[in-house]
Amino acid sequence: MFPRAFPFTLRLAPLAGAVLLLGACASTGKGPTPQANQLYAQLDQASKGYETALAQARQGNAAAAQQTLDASLDQLKTAAAHCGKTPGCDPQRFFSAFDRLLRLKDGNFSVGDDMDGANDEAPEGTVAGRTGAASLPEAQRSVTLLRGQPLSQLIAMNGPVKAALEMWLTQWRPNLMDAYVNYQFLRHQMWPPYERADLPEALLFGILAKESGGKVHAVSRSGAAGPLQFMYATGMRFGLGMEDGFDTRFDPAEAARANADYLNEQLGVFNNNLELTIAAYNGGEGRMKRLVGDDTSVSLYDPRVYNQLSQETRDYVPAVLAAAWLFLHPESYNLRFPHVDGVPGSVTLQRSMSLTEMTVCLGSAGGMSDGWFRTLRNLNPRLDPQVAQPAGTRVVIPRVLERPFAARCTDGPWPILANDLHTAVIPVVPSTPTPPPPVTRSSSTTRTRGYVVRRGDTLTSIVNKLGCSSIEEVTDINDLKHHQLKPGQTLKLPTCR
Structure with a gap:
């Protein structure tokens, strides 16, 4: 069995703000002062009060639990606020307490903690405060x-x-x-x-x-x-x-x-x-x-x-x-x-239409400023979004779109516009043929001259002096292996024109 949610809301967000303010005010003292120890004692009392509130809630005494909880949180927020101004007080202890309270809360108190809107009127189809x-x-x-x-x-x-x-x-x-x-x-x-x-x-x-x-x-x-x-x-x-x-x-x-x-x-x-x-x-x-x-x-x-x-x-x-x-x-x-x-719904197409055309018809219906293309694709993964589906096809959409779809996408200017855009003809540009690769010059077609290798020469230095060839060409003409040269060796080098 899962733990049930209790009928009152734990509000930790204001405490989070108070704790976060401590980071910029951390003391550099070497140890806790008596004043800091007093704040730590308040922190311990607040944590114990929180656990007491949790036990009261489990026993079904919601009113007492809420009263104990409010008192504990007020004490914790007050102590946290004073820590940043107190020499020797370590804000990390309050961060740790905040993290621990979140863990105690998880799965026990009701969710939907809201910083400033717990009692606001909820939108239609929602649970108030969530x-x-x-x-x-x-x-x-x-x-x-x-x-x-x-x-x-x-x-x-x-x-x-x-x-x-x-x-x-x-x-x-x-x-x-x-x-x-x-x-x-x-x-x-x-x-x-x-x-x-x-x-x-x-x-x-x-x-x-x-x-x-x-x-x-x-x-x-x-x-x-x-x-x-x-x-x-x-x-x-x-x-x-x-x-x-x-x-x-x-x-x-x-x-x-x-x-x-x-x-x-x-x-x-x-x-x-x-x-x-x-x-x-x-x-x-x-x-x-x-x-x-x-x-x-x-x-x-x-x-x-x-x-x-x-x-x-x-x-x-x-x-x-x-x-x-x-x-x-x-x-x-x-x-x-x-x-x-996110409640699912569906529509049956009255005319041939693709998911992309549906997206154009729906526009920003329901306040979706980014449009509905991603959602329609997600909900209909087996459909190619560019392929028009025949009339009579059932398409899954969010239920909130059923009325806008009926108003916008079954008749009138929007489906005509969507179809016109979707069927636009894009000019076909002939592909440019790939040029043939350059023919590598070989010893049979290249004019050459002799060169005697000196001490310290490398293929790179020789080619750089030549200025009109490459290491690969010189290697090919002379049938060199591993680019090895010996002083006194005679090389054939291409004649520069």
């Missing part, structure tokens, strides 16, 4: 167990993971947001296989975000394909392959099922060591087995393992874990995922 995946009643982001353990306890908040968190929140932020939006439209296909396999949704999102960003038709330079980037041989081992001319690695539901089967297999091999399992998914299970040997309790970051990994795998594992962590706790990192109504 955004993104949590806005769907069936989302249950609090379901975070992996083989009976909270996922948060399996994610070591070490240097590599923190560095990956910063990357997702800065340079990779557009990729993270795109992956989140893409996932919400694919969720009804990808989450059920994971749920049946008893794996946490956050892990699925972390792998998807790092592998393809939710682009169903992604193909890597190494040949990995699909939203979860299976190599062909590995995909075949888990039931992915060609089906009526379609590579099922591009099928989101099938890819998620195969991914879940793979992870559960490797979790068994590596004794539920999540980091080693993710590394095996990226770097190959054979290689990881050789590096780990019989000691499946070894840390991925043990030098005996870590130093033998490729740089790609060293970066991959913390990136997946960091994306999963942000999926669980976005507001605690000043991150707000957009609301996405």
Whole structure:
């Protein structure tokens, strides 16, 4: 059984802001002062109060739990604010407390922590106070167990993971947001296989975000394909392959099922060591087995393992874990995922139309400023987006597009415009014939003169003095091997004109 979510919301984001301010104010004292020790005592009391609130919530006493929680958080925020001004106070202790509270919270308090909008009116079809995946009643982001353990306890908040968190929140932020939006439209296909396999949704999102960003038709330079980037041989081992001319690695539901089967297999091999399992998914299970040997309790970051990994795998594992962590706790990192109504729908074409034409017709319907091409391709992976589908074809679209499609794409100017653009004729430019390769001059057609090799001469120096030939030509004329010259040797050199 998964732990149920309690009916009150834990608000850690304001605390996060207070703690982050400490970084610029760290004291350089050699040890804690009495004033710093007093703040540490308040920190300990606040942490114990938090645990008390958690116990009260588990007993069903929500009112008492909320009161205890509010008092503990107020005490912790006050102590954190004073730490930066107190000689000898180490802000890192408050950072560690914040991280610990997140881990205690994971899977126990209700999700949807919101920095400043917990009581705002929720959009239609959402749950009040929740955004993104949590806005769907069936989302249950609090379901975070992996083989009976909270996922948060399996994610070591070490240097590599923190560095990956910063990357997702800065340079990779557009990729993270795109992956989140893409996932919400694919969720009804990808989450059920994971749920049946008893794996946490956050892990699925972390792998998807790092592998393809939710682009169903992604193909890597190494040949990995699909939203979860299976190599062909590995995909075949888990039931992915060609089906009526379609590579099922591009099928989101099938890819998620195969991914879940793979992870559960490797979790068994590596004794539920999540980091080693993710590394095996990226770097190959054979290689990881050789590096780990019989000691499946070894840390991925043990030098005996870590130093033998490729740089790609060293970066991959913390990136997946960091994306999963942000999926669980976005507001605690000043991150707000957009609301996405990913409920699936469908339309039956009334006229012949391609996915590209549908994209033009729909425009920015539903507030999608980037257009719907990616979503339509993701939801219909077996259709060539450039090929017009006949009338009567059923096409999967988000339910929010059913009305806009009926209004814009069945009749009127937009389908005519879309078809006109799609059927535009592009002039065909005749290909320029490739010129024949230059004929290499040989000793039979090249006029030559004699040259006696001096001490210190090399082929390079001789050719440079000549100024009209190449090392290859001189070597060919004289049938030289290994470019070896001897003083007194007579060479034939081409005559310059």
